[in-house]
Amino acid sequence: MIESLKNLVEQNAFWIITVVKIVLLVFIVLTVNAYLTWFERKAVAHIQSRWGPHRVGPHGLLQPAADGLKFLFKEDPTPQGVDRFVYYLAPLLALALSLTALAVIPFGPNPLPFKVLGQEVYLWITNPDIGLLILFSITALSVYGIALAGWASNSKYSLLGGLRSSAQMISYELALTMSVVGVMLMTKEHAFSLPHIIEAQKGRVLWGLLPAWNIFAGPFPQIVGFICFFTSAIAETNRAPFDLPEAESELVAGFHTEYASFKFAMFFIAEYTAMITVSCLATILFFGGWHSFFPEAWALPKFIPSITLIPFGLWVIYDGLKYETIWGKLVLPVIGFVMFAIGATLAALPAVNDFIQPVFWFTAKVLVFLFFYVWARGTLPRLRYDQLMNVGWKLLLPVSIANVIVTAFTVLKWGH
């Protein structure tokens, strides 16, 4: 009995591991999403000289949990005159597509140092040869969630939001795709495979001063390509300053005006997951993915995770001890101690530290881009609709096409 069960597990080890990986990734991403909303509210608040959420839990850290509960328990009315099938389909479509995109993102080069059920476990769910194209096809489909939500809601504000989003996403998809062609030209072999794109950015340029990431490395550094990519990616994810589909000062809440409770939360989660995907993509395509900023021979940069975690953990402990509420006095030092312990473990165990390096660099870069998103939202005013179209068609598209042409010529002339 147990023997046959063991056989069954071993025969299907690949499937079991994949399902476990998917569940883990979704769990991690949803948690990151939740704390991204907290971080965004805090950062925007500080940009605007406010405190942001600070009542639920110490420093408002339990605010995401409270929001989640609120989403689950709120009344969920269906407005009159909606197209029921499409109305229910739209949030599902938005959430499912944005989560699917994460399946092809590689988070690190090396498999786990131990085998699980006799299989090597890599830090991605799947690694197809056309990973980049799959991401673009998912982006191409993800407009439907928003456009259909706008149409099905039977409300003029929603309809306007849906219309705006479909026009906007079609316009910026062109620039988004064109701006990536430069990177593919520089990668040459297997140019659609995301791990290959990252591996092609290994090494140093400029007498070893800078890493050979696509944004620095020749024959033609993709700085222009990156600016076009990130701008159109912000527009593709419907984030400020391109958040016209939900423009709250004009359209109430745009395409999700008529959605409440968890259906609204699904749009919200979809948007934040798309932000994470885009940040991962920017990291992979232009900023060398999991490659470190410093030369591999240097010993000190290997301790950057510890160097950041240990003082930050100590500061959190100190901050917790002088926090006003009992709750904060209890919880914050524990969080700080966990950070301190992780930092100290990494410093003490070189094997673990070496394994964590690529993942650390990848995550750090993704976090920087996520901060960029928040920063842009806190700083830039929303574009007017005609300005949006002008930026997309008359600025980003020609510039990204010019970037492709110049890159093609330089790769032909100076590429090896």
Added chain:
Amino acid sequence: MTPVLLIFFVLAGLAVLGALSLVIQKHPIHSALSLIVVMVCLAGLYLLMGAEFVAAVQIIVYGGAIMVLFIFVIMLLNAGEEERTDFSKLAKIAGLPLALALTAAISAAVVKPDASIPNATQAVIPDATKLISSMLFQEFVYPFELTSFLILVAIMGALVLAQREKK
């Protein structure tokens, strides 16, 4: 039944159902949605045949760009449910026999394959995308450029026609 065959039948069945629903649905948006289902299922079938690039392009171009434009236009015009008419006498009389004839012709070709057409080999061509691009930009570069020129002409024609009404 192998997993590949199972996936094939699921995708093929969904594609046929989508096509049927495209014709039967009364509301333009529902028809457009059915068409998207057909497109995505076809992309899945291409993927099963090892044509990764074609599958991705099918979704990006047809499933994404073109169908988004369809939906955009339907939403912009706020098109309501369509009315059924018995306009075409020809379709009424000759429709069913012609459909049957077409089905018969296709099924005959499927049941008794022509020996001169080689069977598709189990195709996982390494670097298929590279092959496609070198074919497109070396062997067939003139037809390719001519096609893009044709599309450019069509776009300009559409612009001219759209602008004329304003004067």
